[in-house]
Amino acid sequence: xxxxxxxxxxxxxxxxxxxxxxxxxxxxxxxxxxxxxxxxxxxxxxxxxxxxxxxxxxxxxxxxxxxxxxxxxxxxxxxxxxxxxxxxxxxxxxxxxxxxxxxxxxxxxxxxxxxxxxxxxxxxxxxxxxxxxxxxxxxxxxxxxxxxxxxxxxxxxxxxxxxxxxxxxxxxxxxxxxxxxxxxxxxxxxxxxxxxxxxxxxxxxxxxxxxxxxxxxxxxxxxxxxxxxxxxxxxxxxxxxxxxxxxxxxxxxxxxxxxxxxxxxxxxxxxxxxxxxxxxxxxxxxxxxxxxxxxxxxxxxxxxxxxxxxxxxxxxxxxxxxxxxxxxxxxxxxxxxxxxxxxxxxxxxxxxxxxxxxxxxxxxxxxxxxxxxxxxxxxxxxxxxxxxxxxxxxxxxxxxxxxxx
Numbered sequence: 001x002x003x004x005x006x007x008x009x010x011x012x013x014x015x016x017x018x019x020x021x022x023x024x025x026x027x028x029x030x031x032x033x034x035x036x037x038x039x040x041x042x043x044x045x046x047x048x049x050x051x052x053x054x055x056x057x058x059x060x061x062x063x064x065x066x067x068x069x070x071x072x073x074x075x076x077x078x079x080x081x082x083x084x085x086x087x088x089x090x091x092x093x094x095x096x097x098x099x100x101x102x103x104x105x106x107x108x109x110x111x112x113x114x115x116x117x118x119x120x121x122x123x124x125x126x127x128x129x130x131x132x133x134x135x136x137x138x139x140x141x142x143x144x145x146x147x148x149x150x151x152x153x154x155x156x157x158x159x160x161x162x163x164x165x166x167x168x169x170x171x172x173x174x175x176x177x178x179x180x181x182x183x184x185x186x187x188x189x190x191x192x193x194x195x196x197x198x199x200x201x202x203x204x205x206x207x208x209x210x211x212x213x214x215x216x217x218x219x220x221x222x223x224x225x226x227x228x229x230x231x232x233x234x235x236x237x238x239x240x241x242x243x244x245x246x247x248x249x250x251x252x253x254x255x256x257x258x259x260x261x262x263x264x265x266x267x268x269x270x271x272x273x274x275x276x277x278x279x280x281x282x283x284x285x286x287x288x289x290x291x292x293x294x295x296x297x298x299x300x301x302x303x304x305x306x307x308x309x310x311x312x313x314x315x316x317x318x319x320x321x322x323x324x325x326x327x328x329x330x331x332x333x334x335x336x337x338x339x340x341x342x343x344x345x346x347x348x349x350x351x352x353x354x355x356x357x358x359x360x361x362x363x364x365x366x367x368x369x370x371x372x373x374x375x376x377x378x379x380x381x382x383x384x385x386x387x388x389x390x391x392x393x394x395x396x397x398x399x400x401x402x403x404x405x
Contacts, residue, residue, distance in 0.1 A: 038335050038342045039214055041082045042067070043102035046113035048092035055238040055265055056113050058314065059134065059322040060085070062298045063111070065305040066326035076334050079342045092116045096123075103127050108331060108336075108350045113322075118185065121147050129347035130354060132325055136376075137189045138405040144375040146347075150368055151287035152379050154263065155193035156400035158234060160285050160381040161261060162198045164395055165232060178206040178225055180245065181236035182213050190236055193403040196351040206230055214240050218248050226254060235262030239316070242282075243274055250278040259283075268316040272386060282395065283385040288320030288365050290384055290391045298323055298363030317391060320365045327362030328354070328377070374402065 044063065046056050058215050067083045075081075084107075086098035095116045102110055112120070112133045118141050124131045124146035132148045133140065136152035138155060140147045151157070162177070169175045177198060181187030188208070205212040206228050209221040220294045222245075225233060235242045242262055249255055260282050269291075289296045292315060294303065306313045335353035336345045354370055355376075368377040379402070383395040 038077055038079045039082050040076075040332075040337075040342065040345060041105070041107045042100075043105075043107035043110045043112070044083060044085040045088050045095055045098045045102075045110065046085060047090050048085070048087040054240050054270075055316075058316045058319055059113055061306075061310060062302060062319045062322040065302075065309045066323055067330070068309060069078055069301075069305050070326070070330045070391065074330070075180055076330075076337050076342075079333070079337055081330060081333060088112075088114075088116070090114075091207060095119065099123060103129055106346070107358045108345055108347050109332070111325070111329070114186070116185065117147065127347070128351070130351045132329060134321065134325070135184065135186065138193055138403065139288060141375050142404045143374060146351060147385050148370065148375045148377065150321060150328060150377040152317070152376050152381060152400040153190070153193075153403065154236065155190035155197070155403045156192040156379065157264070157285040157287070158190045158377075158380055159197045159403060160383065160398060160400050161234065161283075162194075162201050162203055163398075164283075164383045165203065166201050171231070174202050174204045176204045176206055176229060177232045177234060178228075178230050179208040179236050180211060180218075180221065180225075180233050181241065183210045184213075186238075186303055187236050193405065197401065197403060207259075210243065211235065211237075211241060215244050218252055219243050219252065222249055222252055222258075225258060226252075230258055232259045232261060235260065235266050237266065239266045239268045239271040243271050246271070246275045246278045246282070250275070255281075264318045264321075265316075267384065267386065267391060268318065270316060272389065272391070276389075279386045280389075281386060283383055285381045285400075286318070286384045287378065288318070288324060290393075291315035291317045291319050292391065296364050298365035301363055324362050324365045326366070327365075328357065328360065328368055330362060331357065331362070 017308045046060055064083050067081050067226055071080055088095040099120055110131045112135055114135055117133045117135045130146050136149045138153055165175055179191050195276055198205050211218050262284055264284050264286050267282055280379050289299055294300045302319050303313050310379055330354040332350050336349040340349045358369045359367045366378055366380050370377055379399040381400045382393055382397045384391050385394045
């Protein structure tokens, strides 16, 4: 039986890789070397290949879709917004190289998806170029500088999970919770501050379990957690990591003993479809509505743009984040042009425009406010859970606590 299980998993991994290659063959082109005319350029650095690539494709395309829509339907008179990208391929060297190339071209704002952001923070301050990132940690946004985002840190989101666990805990002893994820910036980010908060509200934290980005077998880690009587496992990674973990937990008969949760990205359509019943009960802290909530204007627009530009709706679940981020950047461009004129917009001007954004709610996806001491933009979080194969909210929206290092 084990051999058959490994074979199926191998097919899944190969399918993901092949699908990603095919999808990127239809993606927008890489960064050009020159700025022409009244163009305001967004420099995107993303792990388009490597272990995180399958999870990066959708936010990448949502960014591109919105920029196209903005130019065609809303726009800034006489100005074109352009999205240019470079593949960082899970390499810090490539990330830094791409950053330097964008700065040399005079790009006034840079965006990162899964790329190494901590390294870029001091460089952005030196070069006076703002960076909006989907890959944040306490160190990238605290103390605030030239790095911005549109959601709380992973530790702050985990704090909301802790509150929800405590509110729903029925046991006589303290609930036992464990982080499980790769030994990386992304995997370890919430552990220190998140564990400190968890213990402050009465949770017993177990030692973190380390796995690969796309693990082949996590039997030893799961059996250790069984022996330690873990109640909750929080997956600090991507859905490509969550998928084999849940399949192994199902094979070992642990789904009735351990509740699984994780980063917003882990609770996605691909994971739910592949693992089937093993996803039942899986919960995650979301900072934007689920991608199926079409009563939200931003969700409907996102789906409409997929149909218009990609020919089909392909929703994983967290596309609202890049949609909101792209809206924020275009709004900052609009304000900078109004203030300075397109020809004078630079990193300093875009940063000033970002700092002026208060209670800006793009299409009902959640308000963004940048403060002098906080560039996360929003602390709003809601718990969503898989029930009957569907992702549904099981809490109200609430503000996560601010957890500074």
